[in-house]
Amino acid sequence: MHPLIRTARVTGLLYLGVAIAGGLGFLLIRPQFFVTDDANATLAGLVEHESLARVGVALELLLVLTQALTAVWFYRLFRTVDSVAAGSIAVFGMANAVAILGSAALLATAIEVALTPVGDAAATVQLMYLISGNLWTVGALFFGLWLIPMGWCVLRSGWMPRILGWLLVGGGVGYVLSPLVGYLAPGAGVVADVLTVPASVGEFWMIGYLLVRGIRVRALPGTPRDTTVSPLPAQSRA
Numbered sequence: 374m375h376p377l378i379r380t381a382r383v384t385g386l387l388y389l390g391v392a393i394a395g396g397l398g399f400l401l402i403r404p405q406f407f408v409t410d411d412a413n414a415t416l417a418g419l420v421e422h423e424s425l426a427r428v429g430v431a432l433e434l435l436l437v438l439t440q441a442l443t444a445v446w447f448y449r450l451f452r453t454v455d456s457v458a459a460g461s462i463a464v465f466g467m468a469n470a471v472a473i474l475g476s477a478a479l480l481a482t483a484i485e486v487a488l489t490p491v492g493d494a495a496a497t498v499q500l501m502y503l504i505s506g507n508l509w510t511v512g513a514l515f516f517g518l519w520l521i522p523m524g525w526c527v528l529r530s531g532w533m534p535r536i537l538g539w540l541l542v543g544g545g546v547g548y549v550l551s552p553l554v555g556y557l558a559p560g561a562g563v564v565a566d567v568l569t570v571p572a573s574v575g576e577f578w579m580i581g582y583l584l585v586r587g588i589r590v591r592a593l594p595g596t597p598r599d600t601t602v603s604p605l606p607a608q609s610r611a
Contacts, residue, residue, distance in 0.1 A: 377450070378587035384446040385583025390439035392580060398432030399509065412499035419487035419498060426484050433477035440470040444519070451526040458522035465519035472512030476505040510552050517548025520572055532588035537578055544572030
């Protein structure tokens, strides 16, 4: 197996880890605890289901780990294509990981406050969850930014379908705009959500392509793109 294909598949496996950890932690476990308009219910949920709450923190930490490693492996994959773009993927990916790391610390603090109340525990726990959620929202800025150079590298390299590259670039722009729209126009939450759809499609396509194909074999360095032998002109055969 070509080293670049091996690197691509490891990158895809790590990226899949990002999707799984993020989906389970943020979309599945978190909503079971955070009640937007009832701080007491949030507090009660943490006390009654402490183990599940700790699993939620662990999943966010796993997300940070896989996000950081994915950023590094994308750099390894694309550094020969465009070193600046590949470095940008790594930097923006790390910035997003730091935002989620802050969220994990806040969720861990919420558990501690719930089990060992200090002052108004319900209000404190609710505040921790609110800040955590906003860290995810503002972190979307960097998650969008890392998709743009990723798509650019796809376009430059020819290792994946060009439409995937454009989808990642467009999805990245949408992700960058989504928190701006969400904060400037709170009533346009649906619009902010729609802006992230192309990015989600591009990400899952990228994960699947990396895992199944890695990169196009004919686009590998040193591999002829067209091995068809063209017939000699009539005069040359004479």
